[in-house]
Amino acid sequence: MQIELTPEQRDFQESAGRLAAELAAGWHRGRGPHDIDPPTPDDKAWSRIVDAGWLAIGLREEYGGFGASAVDLAVLVERLGYHAVAAPVVGTLLAIEQLQTWGAPATLLEEVAAGALRVAPALTPQLRDFATQPQQAVAWDAAGATTTFLPDQGRLCRLGEPLAYADLTRAVARVAEPTEAIPVTAPSDEATDRLTAFGLSLLVADLLGTMQAALDAAVAHAKTRSQYGRPIGSFQAVQQLLVDSHVLVEASRSASYYASWAVDALPGPEALRAARRAKAFASRSAVEVCENVVQVFGGIGMTWEAPAHVWLRRAQGDRLVLGDEQHHEATIAATEFAPPERGTDLATAD
Amino acid sequence: MDFTDDPEVAAFRHGLRSWLRDNVDAHAGATGFETAEAVARTHRWYRALAEAGYVGVSLPAAYGGRGLPDIYEAVVNQELAAAGAPPPPPIGHIAHAIADFASEELKARLLPGLLGCTEIWCQGFSEPGAGSDLASLTTTATADGDRFIVNGQKIWTSGAMWSRWCLLLARTEPDQPRHRGLSMLVVDLESPGVDRREIVLANGSKEFAEVFFDNVVVPADNLVGERGQGWRIAMHMLAYERGPADMGWVGRLGQVLGAALDAVRTGQLPADEPLRRRLAAAAVDLEVLGWHVARSLASRSSNVRTEAGSVDKLLTTRVEQNLYHVVSDLAGSSFVVGDPKPFADYLWSRAQSIYGGTQQIQRNIVAQRLLGLPRS
Numbered sequence: 149m150q151i152e153l154t155p156e157q158r159d160f161q162e163s164a165g166r167l168a169a170e171l172a173a174g175w176h177r178g179r180g181p182h183d184i185d186p187p188t189p190d191d192k193a194w195s196r197i198v199d200a201g202w203l204a205i206g207l208r209e210e211y212g213g214f215g216a217s218a219v220d221l222a223v224l225v226e227r228l229g230y231h232a233v234a235a236p237v238v239g240t241l242l243a244i245e246q247l248q249t250w251g252a253p254a255t256l257l258e259e260v261a262a263g264a265l266r267v268a269p270a271l272t273p274q275l276r277d278f279a280t281q282p283q284q285a286v287a288w289d290a291a292g293a294t295t296t297f298l299p300d301q302g303r304l305c306r307l308g309e310p311l312a313y314a315d316l317t318r319a320v321a322r323v324a325e326p327t328e329a330i331p332v333t334a335p336s337d338e339a340t341d342r343l344t345a346f347g348l349s350l351l352v353a354d355l356l357g358t359m360q361a362a363l364d365a366a367v368a369h370a371k372t373r374s375q376y377g378r379p380i381g382s383f384q385a386v387q388q389l390l391v392d393s394h395v396l397v398e399a400s401r402s403a404s405y406y407a408s409w410a411v412d413a414l415p416g417p418e419a420l421r422a423a424r425r426a427k428a429f430a431s432r433s434a435v436e437v438c439e440n441v442v443q444v445f446g447g448i449g450m451t452w453e454a455p456a457h458v459w460l461r462r463a464q465g466d467r468l469v470l471g472d473e474q475h476h477e478a479t480i481a482a483t484e485f486a487p488p489e490r491g492t493d494l495a496t497a498d
Numbered sequence: 499m500d501f502t503d504d505p506e507v508a509a510f511r512h513g514l515r516s517w518l519r520d521n522v523d524a525h526a527g528a529t530g531f532e533t534a535e536a537v538a539r540t541h542r543w544y545r546a547l548a549e550a551g552y553v554g555v556s557l558p559a560a561y562g563g564r565g566l567p568d569i570y571e572a573v574v575n576q577e578l579a580a581a582g583a584p585p586p587p588p589i590g591h592i593a594h595a596i597a598d599f600a601s602e603e604l605k606a607r608l609l610p611g612l613l614g615c616t617e618i619w620c621q622g623f624s625e626p627g628a629g630s631d632l633a634s635l636t637t638t639a640t641a642d643g644d645r646f647i648v649n650g651q652k653i654w655t656s657g658a659m660w661s662r663w664c665l666l667l668a669r670t671e672p673d674q675p676r677h678r679g680l681s682m683l684v685v686d687l688e689s690p691g692v693d694r695r696e697i698v699l700a701n702g703s704k705e706f707a708e709v710f711f712d713n714v715v716v717p718a719d720n721l722v723g724e725r726g727q728g729w730r731i732a733m734h735m736l737a738y739e740r741g742p743a744d745m746g747w748v749g750r751l752g753q754v755l756g757a758a759l760d761a762v763r764t765g766q767l768p769a770d771e772p773l774r775r776r777l778a779a780a781a782v783d784l785e786v787l788g789w790h791v792a793r794s795l796a797s798r799s800s801n802v803r804t805e806a807g808s809v810d811k812l813l814t815t816r817v818e819q820n821l822y823h824v825v826s827d828l829a830g831s832s833f834v835v836g837d838p839k840p841f842a843d844y845l846w847s848r849a850q851s852i853y854g855g856t857q858q859i860q861r862n863i864v865a866q867r868l869l870g871l872p873r874s
Contacts, residue, residue: 149500149501149502149503149504149507149569149792149795149796150499150500150796151499151500151501151792151793151796151797152499152793152796152797153499154499219499367869367870367871370871371870371871371872378872379871379872381865381871381872382871382872382873382874383874384858384861384862384865384874387861387862387865387866387869387871387874388858388861388865390865390869390871391812391861391864391865391869392812392861394809394864394868394869395809395812395813395816395864398790398809398813399786399787399790399813400786401793402786402789402790402792402793403786403789403790405499405501405789405793406501406789406792408499409499409500409501410501413500413501413502422785425781425782425785425786426786428779428782429782429783429786473779473782474775476778476782477775477778477779477782478771478775478778480778480781480782481771481774481775481777481778482774484759484778484781485759485762485763485769485774485777485778485781486763486774487762487763487765487768487769487774488763488764488765
């Protein structure tokens with residue numbers, strides 16, 4: 149049993165964190181919604197992301213990639229969440245994993261990993277699952293993307309009009325007409341479970357980074373903001389909000405580690421079982437932590453200028469993608485805790 | 499990253515499982531602290547476990563342990579919990595205090611009885627006026643030649659009614675600042691001047707007692723470590739006591755959840771969709787707690803960090819108390835009508851946020867020592 153990150157993973161965490169911080173520093177939210185930078189990285193930022201290998205590391209070795217583990221990718225994505233990076237890396241990683249799970253052609257995957265073809269994953273309108281029909285699909289984390297993938301149709305689709313999205317660091321768009329057909333092979337149930345578990349583990353890592361960043365900022369604020377002649381962080385009522393948040397962050401870190409380890413180490417159904425639990429816990433926790441952080445910031449936490457809303461927005465968006473805690477707990481209730489007279493439950497339908 | 503057992507741990511676990519299969523039935527029934535018979539059965543269970551070599555496995559082999567890393571203590575707790583067996587004797591923290599601080603003479607004299615469970619021990623820390631603020635304790639042990647004279651009162655002394663020995667934290671240096679004036683002594687509870695009174699808990703348990711000391715004579719040889727070292731030893735012990743990671747708590751709570759799920763799946767207790775979703779949420783929390791304590795144990799270095807233990811305890815408390823709310827609601831009226839056990843178990847879940855450092859004290863520890871917030 150060796151559960152912390154390896155020295156190599158720590159090095160990767162540090163270098164990824166450095167680039168993530170630099171990318172974040174180039175994105176400005178301005179003085180209000182009218183003044184904000186789009187969540188689309190410019191060409192220079194995108195080529196730095198590509199050059200860092202962030203899109204290619206998850207590509208399997210048979211596709212010319214590095215075959216990085218889900219834990220390695222969680223390390224990267226946690227840092228993207230931590231710096232609230234406005235670039236569609238998580239969406240691209242998810243699309244790549246979906247494409248390779250469906251056996252998409254190597255040339256296509258290489259184009260995506262090289263940043264030349266920008267693909268966003270197509271999700272159902274409730275964001276709970278991968279979409280099957282273009283009319284019933286939205287492309288998620290689609291800033292700068294031109295294409296999405298509908299595997300059941302064996303087609304790539306153009307992106308349609310953009311939709312307003314609460315998370316300022318990502319974009320969402322409608323899915324428009326199909327373009328080219330690509331040869332695909334329907335994956336086994338095992339591989340489908342693993343794909344969902346993988347996607348959930350990325351979102352858990354993004355939630356983890358987001359809540360850790362929010363908490364760190366609130367702790368720093370509580371040490372410097374003074375009222376009644378003392379730092380507000382000396383008041384037990386404030387301390388307890390921060391401590392409860394810290395407990396949730398650490399538990400979510402354990403959940404992130406386990407879920408991403410399970411993607412590669414356990415059979416698909418078990419990995420999915422773990423990932424559902426991790427996503428339910430991290431979704432609930434991230435919102436609670438980010439709300440606590442708004443509270444600790446007080447009035448300034450409600451301003452556009454303060455970053456608290458950026459974290460809360462990212463947490464709420466991530467929470468819904470591939471299912472929030474309500475969805476996963478309903479699924480667990482319906483499948484694992486079913487009473488003898490009923491086997492299924494409509495509440496879990498997307 | 500690897501959440502699975504190392505081969506040596508897996509082999510140990512396998513051996514313990516097969517021993518439990520053969521021995522739990524003979525010992526598992528009706529242990530506890532409600533009646534004299536239950537207490538006697540509990541002590542028989544402790545001795546059986548000790549004879550099989552599963553008590554104090556992290557203590558040196560020379561004193562009756564097996565010299566294994568701390569994680570093996572956690573494995574014992576986990577496996578006993580998973581098998582539905584009574585818990586092991588709660589003596590690891592006492593044994594580590596003796597083994598790590600006492601003289602060779604004291605170790606040789608006391609550890610075999612402690613680890614063999616032939617002599618029962620208790621820990622005398624809390625006082626009526628010193629609960630969360632332990633360092634304010636006022637029980638005195640006055641040096642008098644080759645002996646100490648002990649006067650004062652202890653409370654919440656687990657197992658004191660049937661213990662032979664008490665590891666006592668008392669003030670020996672009244673002139674010193676409060677943390678430096680304390681020493682750790684081994685007191686024979688059969689000495690003249692010791693008076694014990696049982697405390698009956700709200701759930702009927704008689705595990706705890708008050709202990710009164712009236713001019714009790716303790717030989718100076720029974721001093722553990724040096725005079726004035728008591729606080730340091732106490733903190734060393736609390737680091738062992740405080741970690742829910744070590745206590746198999748996940749397994750115990752897993753039994754509670756498992757029983758609830760069986761009742762739902764078989765239709766024995768009806769559960770509508772909202773209640774089943776709450777059960778699912780409790781299952782999510784418990785699973786995450788299990789991963790978290792595994793991570794805690796795996797990252798544990800030789801110097802145990804009490805602050806991380808506080809995070810574990812805060813998380814455990816949150817998960818446990820919520821779980822009991824859900825299973826109580828599942829029980830419906832049988833929570834309050836008929837068999838008193840479900841209600842007694844629920845009452846005990848309220849103790850999780852009180853004993854071993856209250857929820858509030860744990861939060862203060864994390865706020866100041868981990869988050870670096872200023873003292874209030």
